[in-house]
Amino acid sequence: MTLSSITETRPLADGHQIPKFGFGTYLLSDQATMDATIKTAWDAGYRLFDTAMLYRNEDLLGNTLQTLTLPRPDLYLTSKVAEVVQGYDETLKAVEGSLKRLQTDYLDLLLIHWPVREHFFDTWRAMEQLKADGKVRSIGVSNYTVAHLELLATQAKEMPVVNQVEYHPYLNQQALLDYDTANHIVTEAWSPLGRRAVLGDPMIKKIGEHHQKSVAQVILRWELQHGILPIPKSQHAERIVENAQVFDFELTDDELSMIDLLNKNQRTGNEPEIVYETGKQY
Numbered sequence: 001m002t003l004s005s006i007t008e009t010r011p012l013a014d015g016h017q018i019p020k021f022g023f024g025t026y027l028l029s030d031q032a033t034m035d036a037t038i039k040t041a042w043d044a045g046y047r048l049f050d051t052a053m054l055y056r057n058e059d060l061l062g063n064t065l066q067t068l069t070l071p072r073p074d075l076y077l078t079s080k081v082a083e084v085v086q087g088y089d090e091t092l093k094a095v096e097g098s099l100k101r102l103q104t105d106y107l108d109l110l111l112i113h114w115p116v117r118e119h120f121f122d123t124w125r126a127m128e129q130l131k132a133d134g135k136v137r138s139i140g141v142s143n144y145t146v147a148h149l150e151l152l153a154t155q156a157k158e159m160p161v162v163n164q165v166e167y168h169p170y171l172n173q174q175a176l177l178d179y180d181t182a183n184h185i186v187t188e189a190w191s192p193l194g195r196r197a198v199l200g201d202p203m204i205k206k207i208g209e210h211h212q213k214s215v216a217q218v219i220l221r222w223e224l225q226h227g228i229l230p231i232p233k234s235q236h237a238e239r240i241v242e243n244a245q246v247f248d249f250e251l252t253d254d255e256l257s258m259i260d261l262l263n264k265n266q267r268t269g270n271e272p273e274i275v276y277e278t279g280k281q282y
């Protein structure tokens with residue numbers, strides 16, 4: 001896979017293309033911050049913007065995209081179905097709300113935010129319907145384990161093309177990545193910087209010094225070279241630009257392996273199996 005520019009795309013199993021790198025919007029919660037942040041990100045080359053019903057900022061992002069008059073075909077918009085609106089009819093209705101708030105007539109990618117046992121197959125059936133109706137171009141999941149994906153395969157007409165999971169050097173989900181890859185599912189990394197928990201790592205700092213790159217840049221490059229699609233979030237202009245400058249250096253195989261060894265199975269977020277059983281984040 002070539003990795004020479006932030007605007008490059010990669011193919012999805014359903015025939016669509018997805019940018020190789022994206023931007024997270026969790027906790028961008030006022031209009032002025034959203035406007036300034038998205039403007040900086042767009043100018044730095046980000047095209048994929050990740051939101052969710054749960055973030056309560058789809059309306060802010062929708063307003064920003066209108067204000068900045070960004071060309072819709074050049075944007076890649078992702079949203080996610082929240083736990084509380086899972087189920088067949090509920091999902092169809094909830095996505096109408098997302099489209100209205102984002103002021104668009106289609107999403108590029110819709111994900112089920114977390115697996116929920118009670119509505120597991122019905123929600124996916126709604127996702128397939130939304131794709132057939134042209135409301136969403138691609139459908140995927142988030143926080144699915146290998147077991148959830150295998151269960152889904154027993155009834156799905158089509159399988160997810162993306163699985164967005166927590167992934168960073170302290171939670172290196174190599175087995176899940178291998179499974180996704182073997183099944184033509186793109187792995188997106190949420191909290192790709194471990195919500196800052198990994199940024200003080202001395203080993204990564206040393207590797208960064210060698211390349212004259214920051215710890216954040218080394219981590220994002222490690223993810224890209226492993227075929228993962230990172231969606232870092234920042235609301236500081238200099239960091240937004242810094243995070244995008246990861247296409248002008250390359251980590252060696254030894255450096256990749258050294259970072260692989262830092263795994264501690266350390267989560268910043270919820271354990272998917274508990275959300276699956278209880279039906280909610282905790």
Ligand SMILES: NC(=O)c1ccc[n+]([C@@H]2O[C@H](COP(=O)([O-])OP(=O)(O)OC[C@H]3O[C@@H](n4cnc5c(N)ncnc54)[C@H](OP(=O)(O)O)[C@@H]3O)[C@@H](O)[C@H]2O)c1
Nearest residue numbers: 024025026050190191192193194195216232233234235236
């Ligand atoms: N599917 C899911 O369940 C799920 C869950 C969580 C997140 N997500 C998505 O993934 C996106 C990213 O995850 P995240 O926001 O949790 O975590 P993250 O991207 O790993 O880290 C964001 C934090 O790191 C800081 N930061 C960013 N770049 C930095 C840099 N170069 N140097 C120093 N600090 C830096 C940010 O601070 P400032 O903003 O102050 O710069 C912010 O505090 C979210 O925005 C959301 O879209 C999805």
